[in-house]
Amino acid sequence: MLHTTVVDTRRLPTADRFDMWLETVSGSSAKLRIRTEHSADFTARAVFTDLGPIRLARHDYPSLTATSPGRPVDRRDRGSYQLGLTVRGGSRCRQEGRDSHFTPGDFTFYDSARPHHLDHHSGAGGHASSVVVIVPHTVVPLPPRRLSTLLAARMPGTEGVGRLLAQFLVEVTDHPEHYHAADASRLGTIGLDLITTLLGRHLVAEEEVPAEVRRRALFSEVQAYVRRHLGDTTLGPQVIADAHHVSLRSLHRLFEAEQTTVAAYVRDLRLQRCRRDLADPALRGRSIGSVAARWGFASPAHFSRVFRAAHDTTPQEWRSRHLDQSRIDKTAASTVKRSPAD
Structure with missing residues (x-):
């Protein structure tokens, strides 16, 4: 902290x-x-x-x-x-x-x-x-x-x-x-x-603002924009560039300095949000397709391919494994809480 x-x-x-x-x-x-x-x-x-x-x-x-x-x-x-x-x-x-x-x-x-x-x-x-x-x-x-x-x-x-x-x-x-x-x-x-x-x-x-300061500030603006529009399936390099009044080439150079690409940044952030939702017991009733759509994946099939390529497992296998672990952890915590009265 x-x-x-x-x-x-x-x-x-x-x-x-x-x-x-x-x-x-x-x-x-x-x-x-x-x-x-x-x-x-x-x-x-x-x-x-x-x-x-x-x-x-x-x-x-x-x-x-x-x-x-x-x-x-x-x-x-x-x-x-x-x-x-x-x-x-x-x-x-x-x-x-x-x-x-x-x-x-x-x-x-x-x-x-x-x-x-x-x-x-x-x-x-x-x-x-x-x-x-x-x-x-x-x-x-x-x-x-x-x-x-x-x-x-x-x-x-x-x-x-x-x-x-x-x-x-x-x-x-x-x-x-x-x-x-x-x-x-x-x-x-x-x-x-x-x-x-x-x-x-x-x-x-x-x-008069140093170039590196301008670059870092622009990157922070782009990051915030991507987070706000992550669920929009049209979100892509050209849309992001237009929103910030820069050329597509300039946008790509901005991400090269961060050792990633625009597309990879958007994809990885979407996958991160999907992993979080799939592992959330409160969202177990939500279909995998709706989770994917919430974070901007155009179709369940596309999401499944991207997820498997990134994590070497399917979204369903990921969800089952983490929800099972969540139940085990909850049961263990409940047992510990009851044990003094046994």
Whole structure:
């Protein structure tokens, strides 16, 4: 599991909760002056996850305002950018003369080393929620002068690379248990690539994003697209290329760099989903043909040929073997549970 640090004010006496939150926030970003009508009983939660070059912070808190005078940077602390995704409630950011409002699904970008003002308003359930990515200035491969034009700007997280980044941030912060600690650095690289690409596109300066960063971000977009459309029997290289506005040749080169092909990637992902369904006792009543169709195989006969070529067994034999094993495991667990009373 990824290493996380959890701060939950509900674990403390009511009178100590707001002071704890002030200390937590001061340790994770620039010095902030925070005001709230809920200081008498400030119930809030923060989860911090370190991912190599970046840090994620998932916040849930009552309405508040935060103002920072900025701070000088030095050789030891070169400062950081922060990219915030509003998850619940509403937000507002003011910096460098720009004043923008945000609703769930919007990103905002600001420099924690410069003066700024933030407002967060509670949503359903009485709390605001956001995911903030803390990105050191030194790891963003874009000119600081150009990035200044994006400070306090609104960037949608509901389309294109913004949507992919939003899904990535919510998934990682909601379910750190889905990943191994060894995955942290690689996940950080993926996150930074997506952030850099998002900023580059809003600068209309994508050519300034390093080519390898663009390639990795595009590959992540293609992977997400394939997962969303896996059940579509028409899904193939040309459809994928058209959806991402690249040539078929460029798409094939993208997959060559990953030491696979487009067709092999789609096929292997479909087989993976079929294996999972065939081994699921809850789906034992579903025909093999319907399982195959669910994941984009055009016919049961075609699916059977592809499955046998990949696994040297038939789908029915695979299903029987794994369902039998599931029954054995369930019986064994039941026996162990009953044995103390024997």
